[in-house]
Amino acid sequence: MEKSAKSKEHKTGIAHPEGEQENAAKGQEHLEEDQDSLAARLRTGNRSAATELVDGYYEQIYLYMRRLGHDRQMSEDLTQETFLRAWHHIGQLRDGKALNGWLYRIAGNVSKLYWRKRKATEPRGAKIIDVIETGETEHDKISRDEELHRLNEAVSRLPRKFGQAIVLHYMQHLTIAQAAQAAGVRQGTFKSRLNRALKVLRKQLI
Amino acid sequence: MKQEKLKESLNQLAGRTAEPAPPSLAENIKQRIPAKLAAHRGGMDTINIIIDLRVNKLTAAVVIIITMILLANFFGSRGLPGDGLFQDSKIVFQYILGASAGRNELSAVRSRYECLVNKGNEAVYYGDKTDVSDSNAVLLQWKLSDGQYKVITGDLQEKAVSAEELIRLQAEMLQKKIRR
Numbered sequence: 554m555e556k557s558a559k560s561k562e563h564k565t566g567i568a569h570p571e572g573e574q575e576n577a578a579k580g581q582e583h584l585e586e587d588q589d590s591l592a593a594r595l596r597t598g599n600r601s602a603a604t605e606l607v608d609g610y611y612e613q614i615y616l617y618m619r620r621l622g623h624d625r626q627m628s629e630d631l632t633q634e635t636f637l638r639a640w641h642h643i644g645q646l647r648d649g650k651a652l653n654g655w656l657y658r659i660a661g662n663v664s665k666l667y668w669r670k671r672k673a674t675e676p677r678g679a680k681i682i683d684v685i686e687t688g689e690t691e692h693d694k695i696s697r698d699e700e701l702h703r704l705n706e707a708v709s710r711l712p713r714k715f716g717q718a719i720v721l722h723y724m725q726h727l728t729i730a731q732a733a734q735a736a737g738v739r740q741g742t743f744k745s746r747l748n749r750a751l752k753v754l755r756k757q758l759i
Numbered sequence: 760m761k762q763e764k765l766k767e768s769l770n771q772l773a774g775r776t777a778e779p780a781p782p783s784l785a786e787n788i789k790q791r792i793p794a795k796l797a798a799h800r801g802g803m804d805t806i807n808i809i810i811d812l813r814v815n816k817l818t819a820a821v822v823i824i825i826t827m828i829l830l831a832n833f834f835g836s837r838g839l840p841g842d843g844l845f846q847d848s849k850i851v852f853q854y855i856l857g858a859s860a861g862r863n864e865l866s867a868v869r870s871r872y873e874c875l876v877n878k879g880n881e882a883v884y885y886g887d888k889t890d891v892s893d894s895n896a897v898l899l900q901w902k903l904s905d906g907q908y909k910v911i912t913g914d915l916q917e918k919a920v921s922a923e924e925l926i927r928l929q930a931e932m933l934q935k936k937i938r939r
């Protein structure tokens with residue numbers, strides 16, 4: 554139950570509640586084991602493993618595309634394209650720990666190629682869903698929404714590399730190691746890119 | 760905006776932009792899973808990396824060959840840089856040569872030969888010894904259950920011939936080879 558809840562949280566990109574850190578760590582170990590076995594089966598060309606990969610990651614990749622500024626239809630197409638490329642490059646998958654980063658890297662490249670072909674198209678910020686939190690006044694809600702809209706706009710206006718760093722680490726909740734692998738850079742480079750992106754965002758939101 | 764507040768806001772934004780993916784998406788992707796997923800092929804890594812970099816095939820081949828020569832010179836022996844490089848360059852050559860139509864046809868005959876051998880047929884492949892441009896040259900032969908032979912000739916025609924006819928075709932091939 555916990556594991557499925559965790560997996561659901563991971564799929565939708567919602568952060569874990571702090572009190573569940575220990576359980577989350579245990580769940581993470583299981584997840585890594587699962588990923589190891591999934592990667593091993595994928596390397597042998599197992600089709601049911603491919604189905605599992607789709608079930609486990611299609612939502613994440615779709616959201617990643619949306620957060621990278623693609624509209625709904627394009628995000629669907631690019632998600633499909635990502636998996637097609639994944640099947641094509643399945644032999645390059647090393648181990649389970651690299652599974653996340655490997656798939657995100659393919660998705661990043663697919664998105665990059667799209668933007669390269671359509672330079673005139675402007676990225677759009679992902680749609681913000683309306684949520685009413687209990688005990689929140691109308692004024693609080695409006696000011697919070699406004700702040701989030703400004704932040705969303707600012708993230709979508711960031712240079713692509715910076716925007717990708719923010720999305721990978723803070724919105725898709727990848728670890729620094731996974732996010733660096735997904736961006737195709739060393740961890741140090743990724744951290745510095747992330748810091749620079751945060752600095753730019755801070756300046757824009759003063 | 761302070762760094763911590765910004766991180767918290769980004770976290771909130773992540774939650775608020777987590778829109779559900781269309782349910783049909785997973786099914787669409789699953790329908791496009793190929794029947795046979797390609798397992799890892801050793802030696803393809805270098806080529807894949809270069810293809811990923813979107814470099815022209817010919818440029819990629821030149822880069823690999825130059826690198827191989829430099830490494831071979833550097834180490835003083837072809838064996839030292841490892842078989843991987845050698846295998847990679849072989850695959851690159853096959854990849855480039857495979858683009859020409861004649862080679863593709865020949866490789867199809869070769870695949871047929873391998874298939875027949877796997878099935879336990881007495882097949883003989885001459886593709887690597889004969890002149891493929893000769894329409895009468897026998898590229899592949901195998902014995903049928905009724906004592907006759909099936910041959911694939913240079914014009915890619917498949918025909919059943921008797922043992923005598925086969926000997927005549929082979930003798931013609933040999934004579935042409937001697938004349939050359």
